[in-house]
Amino acid sequence: MVKPIPYGRQNISEADIQSVVDVLRSDFLTQGPVVPAFEQAVVKHCGATHGVAVNSATSALHIACLALGLGPGDWLWTTPITFVASANCGLYCGAQVDFIDIDARTYNLCPLALEAKLVEADKQGRLPKVLVAVHLCGQPCDMAAIHVLSQKYGFKIIEDASHAIGGKYKNEFIGNCRYSDITVFSFHPVKIITTAEGGMAVTNDPNLAHSMNLLRSHGITRDETHMTHPADGPWYYQQITLGFNYRMTELQAALGISQMQRLDAFVTQRHALAKRYDELLSDLPLVTPWQHPDSYSGLHLYVIRVRLDQTKQTHRQIFEGLREQGIGVNVHYIPVHTQPYYAQMGFTMGDYPQAELYYAQAISLPMFQDLTHAQQDHVVAALRKELTA
Missing domain, CATH: 3.90.1150.10 (Aspartate Aminotransferase, domain 1)
Incomplete structure (x- = not known):
C-alpha cells in the first residue's frame, strides 16, 4: 500500500533540531535573546523595520487590529475565502465584519468589488476602519490598487501573508509594508517555514510596533520613558494597557531562525x-x-x-x-x-x-x-x- 501523502508537511533538518537543543541547554527558554534575533531575521528578509513575534498568526492579527485602533462601532472587511481567523480578529476587538467577493482568477479579494462596495459604504457612513487583505495560497493581492483605495477612503491595511513568506509582489519581498500598515506571517507546521506554532507582525511604523509589543505581553513595560511615573526600583514594571500572553518561546524562535536560512x-x-x-x-x-x-x-x-x-x-x-x-x-x-x-x-x-x-x-x-x-x-x-x- 502507498504511504498516505499529506497536503502539507514541515521539513525539519538536523540543523533545525540542533538549534532547538542549543536553546534547551541555554539559560533562557522564553523571553531571552533568540526571539529578537528571529524578528530581525524576518524583517531583514522582507525589508520591514520592526517585527513582533507571537505564538500564532491569529494572535498577530488580533494585536495588529488593536494597534490600529479597531474597536466597537468600527468595521473590518476581508475576503470570504480565508481561514476564519482573518475575520475573527475583528470580532475579538468588538468590531463588525463584512466581506468582499474574490477575483475569479487569483482567488484573492477583488479590487473592483472592493471599490464598488466602498462607494456604497461611503454613502451609508459605514466605511471600514481596517481591511485584511489575504494573500491566498501565497499569491499577493493587488496591493497597489488596494492602497490607492485606502488613501481615498481612509482605511488601514493589514496584509494577512500567512501563506506568503518568501513570495514577492512587484519584485519586492512580501512583508515590506510598502502598501500596508502591518503584515502578518504564520509559521504553522504546514506553512512554508515553521516554528511549530507561531506568527509575526511586521511594520515600518515604530508606534505600531511599540503598541504590539505591549499587547503581546500583558500590556507591561519596564521602559521608564513609557511609564506614568518614575520606577520604584530596578524590579519595577507597569501595566499601561490591557494586553495578552501571546509571547513566542525561545525554542520556537530558534527553529524559525534555522528555517529562515532555507x-x-x-x-x-x-x-x-x-x-x-x-x-x-x-x-x-x-x-x-x-x-x-x-x-x-x-x-x-x-x-x-x-x-x-x-x-x-x-x-x-x-x-x-x-x-x-x-x-x-x-x-x-x-x-x-x-x-x-x-x-x-x-x-x-x-x-x-x-x-x-x-x-x-x-x-x-x-x-x-x-x-x-x-x-x-x-x-x-x-x-x-x-x-x-
Missing part, C-alpha cells in the same frame, strides 16, 4: 513542483492556479478547480476518491460567511457568488518541499482516475 530554497522547490503539476494536469478537465505577472507566490497551496460540467463525478466524490487512494487533499477554504456563527449575523449563501463558486470546485493538492516526483505522479494518476471515472 526559505528561498523552499519557495524555489515549491515553484518547481507547481510547474510540474501544471504540465502533468494540462489535459484534465480542471483549472490550474493562475499567477499574476506582478506576483511571485510563496506557493503555500496548490489549488485546482474542477470543471464539474466536464466530469461525471461530483466535487465530493472526487475529493473522497482521492482520500481513499491515500491522497491527503483538502479544501481551502469554506467561505467564512457560510459558517453558522456568521450566518447568525445575517450572512447567507448567494452573498458572494465568486467565492461560493470557487468553494464548489476547489481542491488543494499536496504541496510541500519534500514532495517527490513519484508522489506527485501518484497524485496525478489518482486525480486522473477520479476525473475520468
Whole structure:
C-alpha cells in the first residue's frame, strides 16, 4: 500500500533540531535573546523595520487590529475565502465584519468589488476602519490598487501573508509594508517555514510596533520613558494597557531562525513542483492556479478547480476518491460567511457568488518541499482516475 501523502508537511533538518537543543541547554527558554534575533531575521528578509513575534498568526492579527485602533462601532472587511481567523480578529476587538467577493482568477479579494462596495459604504457612513487583505495560497493581492483605495477612503491595511513568506509582489519581498500598515506571517507546521506554532507582525511604523509589543505581553513595560511615573526600583514594571500572553518561546524562535536560512530554497522547490503539476494536469478537465505577472507566490497551496460540467463525478466524490487512494487533499477554504456563527449575523449563501463558486470546485493538492516526483505522479494518476471515472 502507498504511504498516505499529506497536503502539507514541515521539513525539519538536523540543523533545525540542533538549534532547538542549543536553546534547551541555554539559560533562557522564553523571553531571552533568540526571539529578537528571529524578528530581525524576518524583517531583514522582507525589508520591514520592526517585527513582533507571537505564538500564532491569529494572535498577530488580533494585536495588529488593536494597534490600529479597531474597536466597537468600527468595521473590518476581508475576503470570504480565508481561514476564519482573518475575520475573527475583528470580532475579538468588538468590531463588525463584512466581506468582499474574490477575483475569479487569483482567488484573492477583488479590487473592483472592493471599490464598488466602498462607494456604497461611503454613502451609508459605514466605511471600514481596517481591511485584511489575504494573500491566498501565497499569491499577493493587488496591493497597489488596494492602497490607492485606502488613501481615498481612509482605511488601514493589514496584509494577512500567512501563506506568503518568501513570495514577492512587484519584485519586492512580501512583508515590506510598502502598501500596508502591518503584515502578518504564520509559521504553522504546514506553512512554508515553521516554528511549530507561531506568527509575526511586521511594520515600518515604530508606534505600531511599540503598541504590539505591549499587547503581546500583558500590556507591561519596564521602559521608564513609557511609564506614568518614575520606577520604584530596578524590579519595577507597569501595566499601561490591557494586553495578552501571546509571547513566542525561545525554542520556537530558534527553529524559525534555522528555517529562515532555507526559505528561498523552499519557495524555489515549491515553484518547481507547481510547474510540474501544471504540465502533468494540462489535459484534465480542471483549472490550474493562475499567477499574476506582478506576483511571485510563496506557493503555500496548490489549488485546482474542477470543471464539474466536464466530469461525471461530483466535487465530493472526487475529493473522497482521492482520500481513499491515500491522497491527503483538502479544501481551502469554506467561505467564512457560510459558517453558522456568521450566518447568525445575517450572512447567507448567494452573498458572494465568486467565492461560493470557487468553494464548489476547489481542491488543494499536496504541496510541500519534500514532495517527490513519484508522489506527485501518484497524485496525478489518482486525480486522473477520479476525473475520468
